């Protein structure tokens with residue numbers, strides 16, 4: 001009986017949430033604008049480990065900015081992430097601004113986002129997703145040139161010889177600044193193939209990676225330089241890292257390109273987080289992951305694209321990590337969105353730590369009260385809304401996970 005009551009409660013909560021009964025905040029006015037209002041802070045573009053020997057990277061992805069009522073709330077979330085975490089570097093992995101017929105509108109949305117980093121002196125590395133240049137009003141190159149009008153942008157247009165736009169590396173210098181101690185790879189995972197299926201990192205980009213990896217190694221006295229990868233679209237190997245099962249059950253997901261195959265975390269895998277939706281890699285595999293395994297210099301790959309996925313699985317020595325969308329959306333389910341922090345210590349660059357901060361972790365009721373006391377009415381209202389929605393989301397999620405684990409006898413959600 002207890003179990004029945006349990007699942008009845010979860011069904012009721014799921015029903016309430018799916019109809020958005022708690023969407024009273026959605027039609028709020030759109031008066032707050034962060035664009036072009038903040039002072040510039042001078043910036044050192046040479047990224048190095050801090051005086052404490054740490055490098056702290058903020059992973060922002062899939063902001064999906066348009067001129068709607070969510071825009072300023074998404075800016076608020078990004079500002080909050082920057083002020084809480086004080087990152088040494090922010091990497092934004094695409095689907096940042098949804099394109100418009102009018103490039104002025106695209107630029108206006110970019111202004112709102114980039115001013116956040118510019119005013120705080122945070123270097124930003126940008127690459128693209130499948131949506132950024134989708135309608136063709138602005139090419140990837142034009143959009144990249146606009147990001148690079150901001151002095152905080154350390155993004156690179158890789159030129160015509162390399163597919164896409166935004167494949168480059170960021171050498172990370174030691175705290176003393178005298179040598180390259182670590183490296184960050186940024187790849188443009190392109191958008192679609194001719195059949196409108198997702199694309200991936202292509203052969204010419206992989207060749208560039210291999211030769212740059214070799215050059216870094218040579219300059220480092222023959223020793224490989226450890227690194228992390230950031231890009232939008234997850235690698236097809238995600239499905240090799242998961243366990244294939246014949247029948248669907250709780251927390252199994254259909255293969256994006258083969259609806260007869262179901263996948264879940266491998267029982268004995270090195271798993272973190274939770275898979276909330278089926279991973280959406282490119283259809284063709286051009287061999288990026290194998291190249292990284294061959295060179296052996298990558299600890300982890302960080303992806304966006306699948307908005308509610310916040311997980312990590314280890315495969316062939318590399319962590320395949322998905323970060324949630326950094327975006328506000330008026331839906332309790334979207335309180336799981338957030339950002340990821342990655343930390344590396346220069347004393348041991350063979351490892352790193354990471355955590356996800358979801359909107360409901362950041363915007364609690366206590367924080368809402370704090371913002372009210374500070375006179376931040378806008379933040380107070382936003383935080384209160386997320387705290388309420390997030391509470392319902394967490395309860396529904398906990399119940400569903402408990403039921404799933406009871407019936408499958410398996411762990412379906414791991415610590416981040």
Ligand SMILES: [Fe+2]
Pocket residue numbers: 095129130131232305306
């Ligand atoms: Fe995407």
